Amino acid sequence: MSWKISAHAPRAVVEAALLAHEDALDWDHDIVIAGSEIAEDRPDDWVLEAWLGRRPRKADKAAVARLFAGASPEFAPELTVEELPDADWVTLSQQEVAPIRTGRFHVHTPDFPADDTPGTVDFAIPASQAFGTGQHETTAGCLAMLDAMKRRGTLVRNALDVGTGTGLLAFAALALWPRAHATASDIDAVCAPVVEDNAARNGVALGGGAGELVMTVAPGLDHPLIAARGPYDLVIANILAGPLVALAPDFARALVPGGSLVLAGLLTTQERAVRTACRREGLRLAARLVNGDWSILWLRQRRPAR
The missing domain is CATH 3.40.50.150 (Vaccinia Virus protein VP39)
Known part of the structure; x- marks a missing residue:
């Protein structure tokens, strides 16, 4: 089974978290990160998603939370964790992309x-x-x-x-x-x-x-x-x-x-x-x-x- 950690926040907050991920030299590369808008008619509402091939540990959730360390308290998102059906979770993060x-x-x-x-x-x-x-x-x-x-x-x-x-x-x-x-x-x-x-x-x-x-x-x-x-x-x-x-x-x-x-x-x-x-x-x-x-x-x- 695979797992996903999600964090909903304004676009600027998620983009800042993605930059923090790039600068995290000790990042666990078993955790794949992506950010995107929730819907076309809500361009400022974004979600950061982290896919793992294991049940998230406390340290995994803490690593994702640290990506939002620079966000104002009112925009710091709560993390949700869900178990996903058995699948290639890295591939799923890139599927259904348009040519x-x-x-x-x-x-x-x-x-x-x-x-x-x-x-x-x-x-x-x-x-x-x-x-x-x-x-x-x-x-x-x-x-x-x-x-x-x-x-x-x-x-x-x-x-x-x-x-x-x-x-x-x-x-x-x-x-x-x-x-x-x-x-x-x-x-x-x-x-x-x-x-x-x-x-x-x-x-x-x-x-x-x-x-x-x-x-x-x-x-x-x-x-x-x-x-x-x-x-x-x-x-x-x-x-x-x-x-x-x-x-x-x-x-x-x-x-x-x-x-x-x-x-x-x-x-x-x-x-x-x-x-x-x-x-x-x-x-x-x-x-x-x-x-x-x-x-x-x-x-x-x-x-x-x-």
């Missing part, structure tokens, strides 16, 4: 039909334990940025997708630059079989050659395979602002001179810190876009990495 269209890309779960319009790149990505079905503003923003880079004439021969999740952004890079070598990595081992299944579903070849994808499990860029397959002329990292800042030197070293770095997972309020860290490493902004509250950055390596 998206961004640039030339159409991304949908298998519950929806493909878009066979000429010029459309269609991906079917099932809801799964890995992040990145395309509906989140950061993933959709990365797809739009990659599409814009292609239209501006960017050439990619060797690409790396850090924190790949479902593999979607690596697939997109290969769709845009079909003769490139591609590497995908994630710190979470559950992503490896997810990427392999999604590659088979979407006709993406696995292997080390041109037009093929290699998947590995690694923290950041710290893996012999990632080092051996570099340097890269495209690195994509849709993770979180803190790791983006910490990894800026590694990104710079992994890129060829003139190479491109696409960063996402940072709020617009966190953009300055990320750009400052990258600027110290010789990475300069080529373009940015904002999708909702999130910034997506395209930076270029202007000088040889140290």
Whole structure:
């Protein structure tokens, strides 16, 4: 059986709690968090939901409650706990998401039909334990940025997708630059079989050659395979602002001179810190876009990495 902890609060309070979750370095990743509006006609009434594959312990409920520590007392929500039918609780948190269209890309779960319009790149990505079905503003923003880079004439021969999740952004890079070598990595081992299944579903070849994808499990860029397959002329990292800042030197070293770095997972309020860290490493902004509250950055390596 699985369980869910719910907390109803105004939108601003739930959004603040989601930010607190991102900053919680000791968060138990067996607890999956999501926030959403209750109904379309009640846009300011939101609910934060936390899914667990076990009966919530006192410490679990306390961890969720701490996300609201900054809320005014009158808005601090009460937590409700309910037992759910036996199901894949992580997948349930991502089901019934509508397809998206961004640039030339159409991304949908298998519950929806493909878009066979000429010029459309269609991906079917099932809801799964890995992040990145395309509906989140950061993933959709990365797809739009990659599409814009292609239209501006960017050439990619060797690409790396850090924190790949479902593999979607690596697939997109290969769709845009079909003769490139591609590497995908994630710190979470559950992503490896997810990427392999999604590659088979979407006709993406696995292997080390041109037009093929290699998947590995690694923290950041710290893996012999990632080092051996570099340097890269495209690195994509849709993770979180803190790791983006910490990894800026590694990104710079992994890129060829003139190479491109696409960063996402940072709020617009966190953009300055990320750009400052990258600027110290010789990475300069080529373009940015904002999708909702999130910034997506395209930076270029202007000088040889140290």
